[in-house]
Each structure stands twice: as structure tokens, then as C-alpha cells.
Amino acid sequence: MLKILFFARVKEELGCAGLDLPWQESVGDLDSLQAQLCREGGARWVEVLGRPNMIRAVNHVVASENTPLHDGDEVAFFPPVTGG
Amino acid sequence: MALSVSVQAEDFDVAALQRQLFSGAHEEGAIACFTGYVRSSSAERAVHGMELEHYPGMTERSISGILAQASERWPLLAASVVHRVGRLVAGDQIVWVGVASAHREAAFSACEFIMDYLKNEAPFWKKEEGPQGAHWVDARSGDQARAARWDDDRRA
Numbered sequence: 001m002l003k004i005l006f007f008a009r010v011k012e013e014l015g016c017a018g019l020d021l022p023w024q025e026s027v028g029d030l031d032s033l034q035a036q037l038c039r040e041g042g043a044r045w046v047e048v049l050g051r052p053n054m055i056r057a058v059n060h061v062v063a064s065e066n067t068p069l070h071d072g073d074e075v076a077f078f079p080p081v082t083g084g
Numbered sequence: 085m086a087l088s089v090s091v092q093a094e095d096f097d098v099a100a101l102q103r104q105l106f107s108g109a110h111e112e113g114a115i116a117c118f119t120g121y122v123r124s125s126s127a128e129r130a131v132h133g134m135e136l137e138h139y140p141g142m143t144e145r146s147i148s149g150i151l152a153q154a155s156e157r158w159p160l161l162a163a164s165v166v167h168r169v170g171r172l173v174a175g176d177q178i179v180w181v182g183v184a185s186a187h188r189e190a191a192f193s194a195c196e197f198i199m200d201y202l203k204n205e206a207p208f209w210k211k212e213e214g215p216q217g218a219h220w221v222d223a224r225s226g227d228q229a230r231a232a233r234w235d236d237d238r239r240a
Contacts, residue, residue: 005139007137007139007207007209008137008209008211008220009209009220053223057139057142057207060139060141060142060145060146061145062205076139076142076207078139078207078209079209079220079223080222080223081203081204081205081206081207081208081209081223082203082208082209082210082220082221082222082223083136083138083167083179083202083203083206083207083208083209083210084120084167084178084179084199084202084203084206084208
């Protein structure tokens, strides 16, 4: 299973804080997972997740490029951070 | 060396936090601390308060990583970060960074480095509330430039 999380503006725009996706080889990397989420979510998800400033993290580490995924991974999508 | 990270809803006491940086062996010659506050205006908009969201788990890991980097770069005796989340109002304390070292240069530099990296890397998001309603704060390119300075310093 993959645990998918969304934060801040991304969470609000999708109306979704997160979801669990059964593990399958077809979502074996970040880009494939994003494509799968967009297929299921429709135009709004394509727009929101496709933003150029979207940050993706795998198991709490930011992934600046496409990254292999494994069963049990936690994947998060969020906008640029604004703490401090 | 003592490195500590706390992400919490509760307010904090900067004097108590500063005392906790001391090891008891009196090796500290310098302690530098930074406190960040909620301002009553941002980008020329009035701000009554804000909601601070974070990514539990990644936040602590991210800040711990920044403290570890700082301690590799400067001879630190202790470093600590406290960051609040949840509902905050203008005037509230948001973040505290404290660094202890034998000398002031390492303490000053590490304190600023930690704050610059935290603003760019730790997964917090501010949603400000004002007379026109609530809006998500946009990331500032100036903050990225401040953090990038430290990379330039390292190459130099």
C-alpha cells in the first residue's frame, strides 16, 4: 500500500487530505503515481498536482526528480514552505 | 552535543529555553538566540492571526537534519529549535532558535544558518487571516536567496 498525503493549499484545492492506494507495479515511481492520481481525480487534479512549484516528498525526504516507490512508502504533495 | 527540536502548539519561555542550552560544564562562551513573531501586517495587508500547518514527522526530521548540518559546519555545544503550529495571533512568538558555542562567531553564524534553512526546507505553511479573509502565504524568493548564500560561502 502507498500512503498519499496532501498539505496546505494543495489539500484545500483537492478537497482531500490523503488516501491509501493499494500497491501495484504500475505506480512504481513518483511520476507514474502522479499520473495515476490524475487519471482518477480528473482535470482539477491534473491542474493542481501539475503546478511547476509542486514539491513531492517520499518518506519525509523531498524528491527533486522522479523516484522509485516501494510498497509501504509515504508520498506527500505540497506547495513551497512558508514557516519560520 | 545536545540537539533538540520541538514542534508544539503551546507558547514558549525564551529564558527557560536559553538556560537549557547550558551543559553544566561551563564550556559555553557564547549563546546566540533568535525569536520570530507574528507581525500585524504582511505584504501591506493587515493580519489578525494565522493558522500554521505542518507535516508531522517530516517537520521534525527536516529540522533535525538542519541542526546536524550546522553542527558539522561550526563547533557547537548545543542547538535547539522550537516552532509553534496551529492558531496564532499578531504578537505571538512563532519560532525560537538557540545555539551555544565556545565563541560568538560560530553561535551567530549557526543561528542564522539554521533559521535561513528552516524557512526554506521545513514543511510549515502559514495561512494568514485579515479583514479580507484568509489566504495562504506565498514563498518568498528572498528567503531562497538567503539560504543559498550559505552554499556560496561553503564553495568560497
